[in-house]
Each structure stands twice: as C-alpha cells, then as structure tokens.
Amino acid sequence: MKHKFDSNLPIYLQVMEEIKKDIINKKYVLGDKIPSVRELALYYGANPNTIQKALSELEREGLLRSERAVGRYVTDQKERISVLKKEASDTIVENFIRNMKEIGFTKADIIKIIEKSKL
Amino acid sequence: MKHKFDSNLPIYLQVMEEIKKDIINKKYVLGDKIPSVRELALYYGANPNTIQKALSELEREGLLRSERAVGRYVTDQKERISVLKKEASDTIVENFIRNMKEIGFTKADIIKIIEKSKL
Amino acid sequence: MKHKFDSNLPIYLQVMEEIKKDIINKKYVLGDKIPSVRELALYYGANPNTIQKALSELEREGLLRSERAVGRYVTDQKERISVLKKEASDTIVENFIRNMKEIGFTKADIIKIIEKSKL
Amino acid sequence: MKHKFDSNLPIYLQVMEEIKKDIINKKYVLGDKIPSVRELALYYGANPNTIQKALSELEREGLLRSERAVGRYVTDQKERISVLKKEASDTIVENFIRNMKEIGFTKADIIKIIEKSKL
DNA sequence: GTGGTCTAGACCACT
DNA sequence: GTGGTCTAGACCACC
Numbered sequence A, B, C, D: 001m002k003h004k005f006d007s008n009l010p011i012y013l014q015v016m017e018e019i020k021k022d023i024i025n026k027k028y029v030l031g032d033k034i035p036s037v038r039e040l041a042l043y044y045g046a047n048p049n050t051i052q053k054a055l056s057e058l059e060r061e062g063l064l065r066s067e068r069a070v071g072r073y074v075t076d077q078k079e080r081i082s083v084l085k086k087e088a089s090d091t092i093v094e095n096f097i098r099n100m101k102e103i104g105f106t107k108a109d110i111i112k113i114i115e116k117s118k119l
Numbered sequence E: 001g002t003g004g005t006c007t008a009g010a011c012c013a014c015t
Numbered sequence F: 001g002t003g004g005t006c007t008a009g010a011c012c013a014c015c
Helices: A012-022 A039-045 A048-060 A077-104 A106-116 B011-024 B037-044 B048-060 B078-102 B107-116 C010-023 C036-043 C048-060 C079-104 C108-117 D011-024 D037-044 D048-060 D080-103 D109-115
Strands: A064-067 A072-075 B064-067 B072-073 C064-067 C071-074 D064-067 D071-074
Touching: A012 A039, A012 A048, A012 A077, A039 A048, A048 B078, A064 B078, A064 C071, A077 A106, A077 B078, A077 B107, A106 B107, B011 B037, B011 B048, B011 B078, B037 B048, B037 C010, B048 B064, B078 B107, C010 C036, C010 C048, C036 C048, C064 C079, C079 C108, C079 D109, C108 D080, C108 D109, D011 D037, D011 D048, D011 D080, D037 D048, D048 D064, D080 D109
Parallel strands: none
Antiparallel strands: A064 A072, B064 B072, C064 C071, D064 D071
C-alpha cells in the first residue's frame, strides 16, 4: 500500500508526521516495538534509507529508541507521549488561525465557517 | 526586510502564497501594477530568479498578467479574484479539520479549542 | 589525497573528528566558509552522502551552520569554539588515564612514561 | 551485570579489550581456565556468538588456547603475557600523545595537564 | 556550483 | 532478519 506524499515536502518529514500520528492514535503503543525499517519502507513505498532518516530523527526527538539488531520501540516515557498530542494540536491550531487571519477572517468568522463545514 | 521562509518548502511556493494573500487583502488591487521583480527580491530577501518563478506561476494561474517591458499587473478579471478568498479558506479549513481529526479530535472538540484559543 | 580511516569506526564520525580538529587548529576560522561537500568528499576519499552526514551532525552540535545553495560556515559563536579545545582534551585525557589505570599504572607511572616517550 | 559498550565499535573488539585487561591485571592467571562462553555472555550482556568471536580472535592472537570439550585457558607462554602490558601501554600512550598534539598541545603541555588531573 | 533529498543496492555486526 | 553505514548516481531548488 503506497502512501501518497506531497512532492513539495521531504518524504522523511512526512513519514515522521505519520508515525507521530500513529503514536498519538495509539496504533503504536507506549513501549511497543514498531515495524522494521524494511516493513515501513514497503508500507510507505519509500526507500529504506529514507525511512531510517525519519526514524533517526524521531529517536533524536526522544519518541523512539532503537535496539541494535533487535528493533525500534516507542519510548516508554509517559510524559513525553502525553504532551505529544497537545503539541501537535497547538501547532495545527495556531497555523490555522494565523492563515485565516492573514486572509482577512476574524475569530468569529472562523468559528462560523467550521460549524458550517460538512467534514 | 528579509522574510522568514520555511526551509523545507520551495521558496517560490511560499512567495506565491504571500502574493496571493496580498491580492486577497487588497494590498495589490485589481488591475494595479505590482512591484518589480527586483523590488520583490529585495523585499523578500530572495533571489530574483526565485521571484520570477513565483510570478510566472501566478501568471499561469491567471492571477497576474505581464506587459512586456512595462510591468506585471493583477488580473482585472473580477470573478477570478472574487473566488480567490473562498478557494484559499476552503483549502485551509479542509486541511485543518483533516489534520485535527487525524490526531483524534471531533468537530465538537475542534470548535471548543478554537473558542478557547487566545489568538 | 585519501584519508586513512579506521575501518572499525563509522567514517562519518571520523570525519567529524577531523573537522573539529581543523576548527580547533584554526585551519577553518570562526565564521569562515568551509569547503563544499563535494570537495571534502574528494579530499577524504569518501562519498558525498557520508560527508553530508558528518556535516549535518556538526551542524546539530552547533559548530557549523549551512546556507542553502551558498555553503557551510564555521559558527561565529566565539564561546562555542573556545570550549571546544577544552572539551576535546578533557575527553582524551580522561580516556587515557582510565585506560592506563585499567591496566595497572598509577598516575606517577603515567607521568614517567610520557616523559620518557620519544614522540 | 550488563557491560556498557560503545555502540559505534564492534562489541567483539570491546570484549577482547576487556579480557586482555583481565589477563594483564591477573584476574585471569597464566594457564588458568577462563569462564565459559555462556558465563561470559551473561556477564557482558552480549550474545554468545559475539563472545565466541572475541575468544576466537584472542586465540588467533595466541593469548588463549582452547581444549575441546574442556574449556579455554590463558596461554602459558610466559613471554607472550609479559609483553602484553607493554604493548598495550605503548599503544595507549602513542594514541594519546598523537591525539593531544593534533589539537595543538606540546609534550610539556601534556605533562602539566596530567599532573593537574584529579583522576 | 551548493546544500538537500532520494533511490537502489550492498555489506556489517549482532540476535 | 534487524539496525546502521556506505557507495554511486541522480534530481531539485537556489544563487
């Protein structure tokens, strides 16, 4: 199953976001092993090196931890995970409101638009 | 004044967005001449080639038209401009709601979050 | 000129060390541009990707800074550089003394041995 | 008790060094039997295969000899052992002095630094 | 020409 | 089979 990537953004960044979502949505659970580089490469239709880069970055960010010749695990630091969703939504909301205000909407406008939205 | 660009996204795309905002916000008015490539390059702290690419794209999209040796103008097609804001906000809103749902928020959650937001 | 690498240690780590030395020894001066990835790859007889990895790590450590399509520069933060030599020598000395003690030498022994050394 | 290994260096090389130290420090005495692969694997927290490789290498170097179905013994060649400490310290000292000179210290500097060291 | 990303394919140490 | 490293070769956005 090939994932559709936005060609304007580095794939490894998009993979990072996907995996973060999977952690937030508990598809990958605290302390659990995640699929191997090769499996993820297949799943995302990307090169193993690209996946490796994404995972290394997530490791640097403290979300994953790797065990040589064994596998990669979601960090078992509860607090690290608990703030993840908050961080993600904060960023998304801030960007959204900023973007909308930049094209001339007020906060009241924005709320009305979302209420009307069929999504 | 150097504009801050996201280094992960092509600069010419980011310039396009900025100019679209300026048209929506009527900083650049229907039928008006926009600043020269050189001026915009200086303003954005980007290379003239990059600005050129952004403007060419906007021309292709029908938002600008260029008059040889005179300058570039915002299109005078009224309808083209009138839908611009709607298109932009639709895209922004759709992306926002999709992103929020992907990390587990419902529409009701989203509205509450925006209402609470201090921005 | 091909550099000789220890095959037991990742090349990119060894390149990092070499470049750190070059900064400490002021071959690469504060704020100066360093050679391009391609030049360094040629110089070290390594693949450009390997060099890139080394340089990215040094960037993460705050020793280098890269400007897209322009080049890479030694950080201009004076303090960052000033502690570099101290850090390096501390690590080397600690490891050395630990290693020597582990095979049964006292500090007095160590000093005698160094004084006798012809290097 | 898990030994802490440098993840950048092959574990079997690090195990070899540890065992050499134990021979130098007479924890393992000339002609004595050393612990079994299984015991060492447990002690170092490494895989038996890895320990096996380290021991085979030490055999190749003439420091150990194995008796089939009985165990492994420290070589009883007195001269082989007697030079071991000298070889080890020579290597350590040479590397140390080279490293220090490469970051700009003179022999006099080096002696001062070691004398000041609290280790 | 410069940094950055990506693919394909390979080898290694380790479990 | 797993993570990690490396090479060769390519393309891109930007200056």
